[in-house]
Amino acid sequence: MSLPTNRRILSGMRSTNPKLHIGNYEGALRNWVELQNSGFEMFCMVADWHALTTMFENPQDVSVNAREVAKDYIAAGIDPAKSVVFIQSHVKEHAEFHLLLSMVTPLGWLERTPTYKEKVLDLRKSLVQKLYSRISELIEADSATKLREEIESIHADDGGLASAAVGLSDSLTNAALSLQHDFTRFEQLLRECEIGFGKLDTILERKDPSSVSPRLSQAMVETSLGIHELRTILDSEQEVSIPYGLLGYPVLQTADILLYRPHGVPVGRDQAPHLEIGNDIARRFNNLYNVEVFEPYKYMIPEDENRAKLPGLDMRKMSKSYDNCIYLSDTPDETAAKIKSAFTTPTKMRKTDPGIPEGCAVCQYLKLYSPDWERQWAEDVAGERGCMQSKQELTEVINEFFRPMRERRAALDDATIEDILRDGEARARAVAAETMESVRQAMGLR
Ligand code: TRP
Numbered sequence: 001m002s003l004p005t006n007r008r009i010l011s012g013m014r015s016t017n018p019k020l021h022i023g024n025y026e027g028a029l030r031n032w033v034e035l036q037n038s039g040f041e042m043f044c045m046v047a048d049w050h051a052l053t054t055m056f057e058n059p060q061d062v063s064v065n066a067r068e069v070a071k072d073y074i075a076a077g078i079d080p081a082k083s084v085v086f087i088q089s090h091v092k093e094h095a096e097f098h099l100l101l102s103m104v105t106p107l108g109w110l111e112r113t114p115t116y117k118e119k120v121l122d123l124r125k126s127l128v129q130k131l132y133s134r135i136s137e138l139i140e141a142d143s144a145t146k147l148r149e150e151i152e153s154i155h156a157d158d159g160g161l162a163s164a165a166v167g168l169s170d171s172l173t174n175a176a177l178s179l180q181h182d183f184t185r186f187e188q189l190l191r192e193c194e195i196g197f198g199k200l201d202t203i204l205e206r207k208d209p210s211s212v213s214p215r216l217s218q219a220m221v222e223t224s225l226g227i228h229e230l231r232t233i234l235d236s237e238q239e240v241s242i243p244y245g246l247l248g249y250p251v252l253q254t255a256d257i258l259l260y261r262p263h264g265v266p267v268g269r270d271q272a273p274h275l276e277i278g279n280d281i282a283r284r285f286n287n288l289y290n291v292e293v294f295e296p297y298k299y300m301i302p303e304d305e306n307r308a309k310l311p312g313l314d315m316r317k318m319s320k321s322y323d324n325c326i327y328l329s330d331t332p333d334e335t336a337a338k339i340k341s342a343f344t345t346p347t348k349m350r351k352t353d354p355g356i357p358e359g360c361a362v363c364q365y366l367k368l369y370s371p372d373w374e375r376q377w378a379e380d381v382a383g384e385r386g387c388m389q390s391k392q393e394l395t396e397v398i399n400e401f402f403r404p405m406r407e408r409r410a411a412l413d414d415a416t417i418e419d420i421l422r423d424g425e426a427r428a429r430a431v432a433a434e435t436m437e438s439v440r441q442a443m444g445l446r
Pocket of ligand 1: 010011012013014050252253256257265267271274
């Protein structure tokens with residue numbers, strides 16, 4: 001690959017967890033290391049402010065995690081002598097630029113962002129679930145007063161929520177009174193009607209359940225649940241649960257990127273919508289102020305399907321919340337134990353039963369880490385090997401692959417990391433400050 005004139009690359013990961021998993025490695029980090037080793041100037045950021053969009057209730061973990069994530073970068077092969085490793089919040093230019101970009105970003109672009117919509121839906125889903133279980137518990141206790149006390153005590157330690165809680169407890173009380181039966185039954189009926197929570201939301205939007213599902217409207221009559229009550233409950237909870245910062249997530253990410261005016265941004269596939277907004281915002285900035293401060297950057301997303309979307313040990317998406325991850329920092333024994341219980345072809349009971357490697361987590365990992373995977377797959381399909389053998393062989397190759405990373409990580413102490421981050425901060429700020437000069441100038445700010 002011949003190098004472009006602008007060799008700068010910026011990327012980052014959120015410090016929501018203290019450990020990166022091999023899905024993070026395959027989806028992004030591995031690319032960073034390859035780019036570094038082929039002569040690009042890497043800026044590897046730990047996005048601690050982004051982590052706060054979902055972790056604002058326990059912010060103390062965010063900074064501890066940030067150091068651990070930085071260790072994983074270095075363990076994976078990012079060399080702090082060549083590449084810049086830094087923490088987002090250490091370079092205050094990100095905050096100033098985020099604020100200025102928030103003025104030029106149309107609200108509609110943010111509301112349409114798929115990741116934002118998903119988060120809102122997830123939140124709503126968990127709210128509905130929480131409300132269901134709470135209300136059904138309380139209805140069993142059969143006391144509206146108790147309900148009010150409960151709700152108020154949940155929010156008692158949060159001053160900002162106190163007044164919202166009063167309103168909420170009123171509507172809950174009303175809902176509870178009008179319910180008379182229990183929510184569990186309602187939830188069960190929803191399931192019978194095959195109505196997901198997303199659809200329920202649409203129904204609430206239309207206020208007419210019978211137009212979508214006669215069975216649903218019947219269920220609602222049966223449980224005496226008013227659509228209006230449910231809507232009120234959800235709205236008032238949602239209003240206090242989604243922080244402004246979450247909507248601005250892609251604006252902050254754009255600030256992170258544009259500050260370094262990079263040639264490209266290597267990220268996992270889930271980040272593609274954010275990268276697109278970034279180039280749109282850059283174009284809008286240039287147009288508004290009639291400048292050419294920003295050039296479009298490239299989206300560097302792994303093409304290899306297997307690497308871009310590495311499944312978890314149970315074949316679902318690899319995610320801490322599913323408890324199906326192999327972490328970069330796992331020991332060989334931990335890795336062996338995890339692989340031992342990994343999902344394989346469910347219909348392959350005996351060695352001689354044919355396997356289906358496409359749906360088997362162990363085979364998926366073999367494809368990535370074993371030079372011999374084609375033979376191993378063929379034997380699996382032909383019923384010439386059992387899953388235990390595949391698991392053992394996988395454990396060996398995976399532990400061998402990650403051994404150097406684990407050794408590097410073990411050798412990193414906290415003081416060394418702080419030195420690296422201090423140095424990274426200075427190198428990052430030098431570039432960021434220069435961009436901010438051009439930005440302020442373009443906007444006529446002195
Ligand atoms: N949103 C990214 C993630 O969830 C993290 C991130 C923040 C990032 N700022 C960035 C990635 C800038 C690339 C460029 O992993």
